Amino acid sequence: MTRTVTITDNETGNKADFPVREAKEGSHGINIKTLHKELGMYTYDPGFLGTCSCASDITFIDGGKGILRYRGIPIEQLAEHSTFTEVCYLLLHGELPDSNQLDDFNHNITDHTLLHEGMRRFINGFNHDAHPMAMMVGSVGALSAFYPSASNVHDHGVQDKAAYRLLAKMPTIAAWSYKHSKGLPFIYPQNSLSYVENFLQMMFAFPTEDYTPDPLHVKALDLMLILHADHEQNASTSTVRLAGSSEANPYAAISAGISSLWGPSHGGANEKVIRMLTDITESDKTVQDYVELAKDKNSGVRLMGFGHRVYKNFDPRASLIRDMCHKLLKEMGGSSPLLDTAMELERIALEDDYFIERKLYPNVDFYSGIILRRLGIPLNMFTVIFAMARTVGWVSHWREMLRDDEFRIGRPRQVYEGSGMRDYVDISKR
Numbered sequence: 001m002t003r004t005v006t007i008t009d010n011e012t013g014n015k016a017d018f019p020v021r022e023a024k025e026g027s028h029g030i031n032i033k034t035l036h037k038e039l040g041m042y043t044y045d046p047g048f049l050g051t052c053s054c055a056s057d058i059t060f061i062d063g064g065k066g067i068l069r070y071r072g073i074p075i076e077q078l079a080e081h082s083t084f085t086e087v088c089y090l091l092l093h094g095e096l097p098d099s100n101q102l103d104d105f106n107h108n109i110t111d112h113t114l115l116h117e118g119m120r121r122f123i124n125g126f127n128h129d130a131h132p133m134a135m136m137v138g139s140v141g142a143l144s145a146f147y148p149s150a151s152n153v154h155d156h157g158v159q160d161k162a163a164y165r166l167l168a169k170m171p172t173i174a175a176w177s178y179k180h181s182k183g184l185p186f187i188y189p190q191n192s193l194s195y196v197e198n199f200l201q202m203m204f205a206f207p208t209e210d211y212t213p214d215p216l217h218v219k220a221l222d223l224m225l226i227l228h229a230d231h232e233q234n235a236s237t238s239t240v241r242l243a244g245s246s247e248a249n250p251y252a253a254i255s256a257g258i259s260s261l262w263g264p265s266h267g268g269a270n271e272k273v274i275r276m277l278t279d280i281t282e283s284d285k286t287v288q289d290y291v292e293l294a295k296d297k298n299s300g301v302r303l304m305g306f307g308h309r310v311y312k313n314f315d316p317r318a319s320l321i322r323d324m325c326h327k328l329l330k331e332m333g334g335s336s337p338l339l340d341t342a343m344e345l346e347r348i349a350l351e352d353d354y355f356i357e358r359k360l361y362p363n364v365d366f367y368s369g370i371i372l373r374r375l376g377i378p379l380n381m382f383t384v385i386f387a388m389a390r391t392v393g394w395v396s397h398w399r400e401m402l403r404d405d406e407f408r409i410g411r412p413r414q415v416y417e418g419s420g421m422r423d424y425v426d427i428s429k430r
């Protein structure tokens, strides 16, 4: 028998039963699709604190227990044994590939890394001081002008092609945005290199010199991409789903996701973490002063890289990346005043009642900025790298949504609290 939940309107006494959509793991969802028909009301949930927008097979998170799994496989195992492109295959297709499937997949991505020369001119048209995220939002949206056939969004072949193109072209767009902002020559993709090696060479190579990426840098960046590849219905993924639900071209939908990711409460956080750590390190403020400032609601200051909407005990990605952060700094040698500040901040905040009571722990972005910094990636490229990693998550959710039997345009409702009906007043009488 289908489990149901009864909702009663205490004023009218009207009640109705609603079926429960059973989750395989985690919380079930009450299917309130007929709520308005039955009780004449909608649910009210700003910020979607208690609302499931869809059912999904892709990623499972248990925020209380600090669990993150892609297609059932714990993030810790993927971080230790897998590579980013293998994780991409897993997220997109639901299973780990065998070696032939992985070779084909890598080949398909490599096949699409070049950008149309028109895109090169397009990127060159941006102001030299444009933020690379602004260039990325614009450039990915512009891909829809180069691939108009992608508008046939229900065609599975079109979906797969869009997935390959997006995964392949994001590193090229990212690196070229950086080169453009520096006035440096664009470096073309090299098909013989791995995904991460190729990105690093497009970022850091010069036409005049040989460049070989450091294997430790490649490993660290590959790990970062794995950890950021998907995170179920976060703001940017929900944006991609909502934009894509109108059957918009995938490049337009992903571009909407990049815009959402840009904000400091989401993907922009790691950039803000480094700015905060630099500010503390270079100012005469102590770490304790800064913690006090973050606790003062009137200051408008938050500890960047602390807290998470879903993880309320620890962020499993933070533990993995913290280890890599230390390994990288140890193997590369040299001191890091920023890391010293970060460790002191972590220690003080984790012992402070304000943070303990609110379950505010360092999230993945607290450490990812330190790693990127150490790899020589400039601050304004941090969110761009996050977007590169999350593209596979966005595309996987976009594909899943379009293949869902319950697919329809997303259209939330509202509780109207504005003026009642009133008459127009002529401008001369106002």
Ligand code: ACO
Pocket: 264, 265, 266, 267, 269, 294, 295, 301, 302, 303, 304, 305, 306, 307, 308, 309, 310, 358, 360, 363, 364, 365
């Ligand atoms: N520093 C100080 N106080 C904080 C912080 C913080 N970083 N985060 C939350 N709080 C406080 C709030 O002021 C609030 O206090 P109150 O109960 O006394 O009013 C309480 O903790 C709950 O905060 P909310 O904003 O309701 O928590 P929410 O779940 O909505 O927000 C968010 C989560 C946006 C991540 C928040 O913790 C934050 O702004 N963190 C800093 C930005 C950041 O690191 N973002 C990266 C997220 S991870 C990612 O995108 C990969």
